[in-house]
Amino acid sequence: xxxxxxKGRSSWxxxxxxxxxxxxxxxKVRGKSTVTRSFSKYPLKFIIPRKVGPSETDAVWxxxxxxxxxxxxxxxxxxxxxxxxxxxxxLTTQASTKVYKSLGSKCSEQVLEARIGSGAxxxxxxxxxxxxxxxxxxxxxxxxxxxxxxxVIVDWFTSxxxxxxxxxxxxxxxxxxxxxxxxxxxxxxxxxxLEKSSPANIAERMHGYQVIAMVIIYxxxxxxxxxxxxxxxxxxxxxxxxxPSTSLGHHAKTNSDNCLTRPAFIASCSVFGPKGIGVVVxxxxxxxxxxxxxxxxxxxxxxxxxxxxxYH
Numbered sequence: 001x002x003x004x005x006x007k008g009r010s011s012w013x014x015x016x017x018x019x020x021x022x023x024x025x026x027x028k029v030r031g032k033s034t035v036t037r038s039f040s041k042y043p044l045k046f047i048i049p050r051k052v053g054p055s056e057t058d059a060v061w062x063x064x065x066x067x068x069x070x071x072x073x074x075x076x077x078x079x080x081x082x083x084x085x086x087x088x089x090x091l092t093t094q095a096s097t098k099v100y101k102s103l104g105s106k107c108s109e110q111v112l113e114a115r116i117g118s119g120a121x122x123x124x125x126x127x128x129x130x131x132x133x134x135x136x137x138x139x140x141x142x143x144x145x146x147x148x149x150x151x152v153i154v155d156w157f158t159s160x161x162x163x164x165x166x167x168x169x170x171x172x173x174x175x176x177x178x179x180x181x182x183x184x185x186x187x188x189x190x191x192x193x194l195e196k197s198s199p200a201n202i203a204e205r206m207h208g209y210q211v212i213a214m215v216i217i218y219x220x221x222x223x224x225x226x227x228x229x230x231x232x233x234x235x236x237x238x239x240x241x242x243x244p245s246t247s248l249g250h251h252a253k254t255n256s257d258n259c260l261t262r263p264a265f266i267a268s269c270s271v272f273g274p275k276g277i278g279v280v281v282x283x284x285x286x287x288x289x290x291x292x293x294x295x296x297x298x299x300x301x302x303x304x305x306x307x308x309x310x311y312h
Contacts, residue, residue, distance in 0.1 A: 021041070021078045021080050022039055022078065022079035022080065023039045023079065024037065024062060024080070025037040025038075025084070026060055026081070026082065026083050026089045027084040027087065028084060028085075031058075033059060033086075033087040033089060034060060040079070043068065043075055045065045045067060046062055046065070047094075048061070048062055049063075052307050053303075053307020057306070057307035058087075059088040059090060059305065059306045059307045060088070060089050061306075061307070062089060062090065062091050062092070064091060064092070064126070065093070065094060066097065069098060070097065070100050071098070071110070071137070072101070072108065073100070073101065073103045073106040073107070073108055073136065074106040074107075075109070078112075078113075079111070080112075080113045081112070081114040082114075082115050083114065083117055083120045083121075084117045085118045085119055086118070086119045088305060088306060089121070090125065090306050091122070092123075092124075092125050092126055094127075096129065096130045097126065097127065099137040100135060101133065101135060102134050102135050102136040105136070106136065107136040107138050108137045108138070110139040111139070111140050112124070112139075112140070112141045112142070113144075115144045116144065116145045116146065116149040116150075118146040118147075118148055121151070121219070121221050121222075121305060122143070122150075122151055122152075123152040123306060123310070124141070124151075124152065124153045124154065125152060125299070125311065126154065128211065128291075129158070129173075129175075130158045130160060130161070131157065131170035131173055132170065133170065134170065134171055135171065136171045137170070137172065137173050138172070138173075139174070139175050140175075140176045141153065141155070141177050141178070142180070145179060145180070145182075145187070145218070145219070146182060149218075150218060150219025150220060150221035150222050151179070151219055152215075152216065152302065153214075153218075154214075154215050154216075154295065155175055155192075155213070155214045156211065156212065156213035156214065156291060157211070158210055158211050159210040162210045167203055167210065168202040168203040170196070170202075171195070171196045172195050172196065173192070173194045174192070174193050175191070175192045176192075177190045177191075177216070179216075179218065179273075179278075187273045187274075188218075188273065190214070190280075207262060208262060208286060209266075209284040210287065210288070211285040211287065211288050211290075213281075213283040213285070214282050215229075215280070215281040215283070215298070216279070216280050217229060217279045217280075217281075218277060218278035218279070219278075222302070222305075224301060225298075225301040228298070229269065230269050230271075232297070232298060233268070233269040233298075237266070237268070265283070265284075265286070265290050266283065266284045266285070267282065268281070292311055295310065296309065296312055
């Protein structure tokens with residue numbers, strides 16, 4: 001009897017833990033990508049418009065919203081996405097995610113797990129995270145892809161309310177992005193960590209830049225976008241830094257470290273994964289607006305796939 005009750009309590013506990021996660025399932029219904037299940041838990045809410053873009057475009061858009069417009073210390077958000085075979089889904093926000101003051105050592109946490117089916121496309125294209133003074137924030141995003149899945153991830157954050165003088169004044173920012181292929185093989189593992197207790201404070205290490213961004217473009221549906229972005233980044237930076245584009249990777253850092261006036265916007269581009277299936281762009285900028293403009297221009301080629309150009 002005791003053993004049976006223990007099993008009952010155990011399964012009840014597992015069910016409770018499962019319910020703490022938000023969940024979104026996208027499947028084909030009558031040939032169209034459709035949200036067939038959506039559940040969210042405070043402080044997260046999903047808004048799913050009936051249609052974004054032309055009716056002939058097969059894509060569903062999902063807006064992630066936090067109650068009160070931000071996250072406070074101790075908030076823990078966990079959400080699971082399943083994007084079915086052949087489906088297209090876009091996860092975005094309506095404004096930057098604001099992370100407010102931390103009390104004691106409590107950290108605001110966000111975890112996103114996504115499984116992207118065969119021939120499916122998932123685009124995670126939020127506005128930036130903005131950490132206010134003394135905030136502590138940690139996020140982890142894990143993506144499991146099939147051999148022919150496609151994926152876009154934009155992960156970016158700002159120094160805080162830098163226009164009013166609050167720059168890199170938070171306690172902790174951590175962001176991890178992991179992509180695994182079939183058989184749980186790691187394709188891309190990346191972590192950004194900024195902590196106030198480091199030997200050099202965060203502001204000193206940022207060298208005047210107010211925005212850090214990473215863009216991942218992965219998979220067969222995005223080959224044209226990848227090629228265009230690589231060419232554009234190479235051309236932009238070779239013109240801006242007045243150096244041969246073939247040696248951009250080495251000299252960009254040297255130039256920006258030694259110049260009295262640093263470039264206001266720096267981007268680098270590299271490929272990853274089997275047969276160069278993915279492209280990652282890393283960006284440092286003095287303004288949020290210039291990153292928005294970059295994203296608008298570089299991701300415009302996604303419009304036929306998702307219905308409207310991202311960040312417009």
